[in-house]
Amino acid sequence: MKKSLGILMLLATMLVAVPALAQTTSTTATATTTAIACVGAAVNTRETALGTAISTHNQEIAGAYTARATALATAYTDTTKAQLAKDVKAAWATFKSSIKTSNTAWKTAKNSAWASFRTAAKACKAPVGVSDSANATAEAQ
Secondary structure (H helix, E strand, O other), X not given: OHHHHHHHHHHHHHHHHHHHHHHHHHHHHHHHHHHHHHHHHHHHHHHHHHHHHHHHHHHHHHHHHHHHHHHHHHHOOOOOHHHHHHHHHHHHHHHHHHHHHHHHHHHHHHXXXXXXXXXXXXXXXXXXXXXXXXXXXXXXX
16 A cells, blocks of 8 residues: 555655756757757848958958059059169058958957857857857958
């Protein structure tokens, strides 16, 4: 009799616990799915910002090379050595300045995109392993 009563108590406990456990598992799965979608949206925003920034950077770099080529072509039409030296120096100085400015803008935009992403991803409260932040060092320098 005691054995039967013990088995009945165990079965009654399981009947109460199993649905509660199933509800927790379902809620956890829904929360994880929502968090993954949230991180996905943050990744999309980051990638769009990075794509725009690198495109701008590449156009600026190409423009700097074009401007340098034009300035050097003009410099080599000079008839005096002194004027040639002055124009070549100016062409290279302008080029270096343009490259430096573009590199600084790219780094600022890249860092901003990643910082915004980290903030947005943190707000998603996603489980460990959902984000791709570990790959940030692979970004173009």
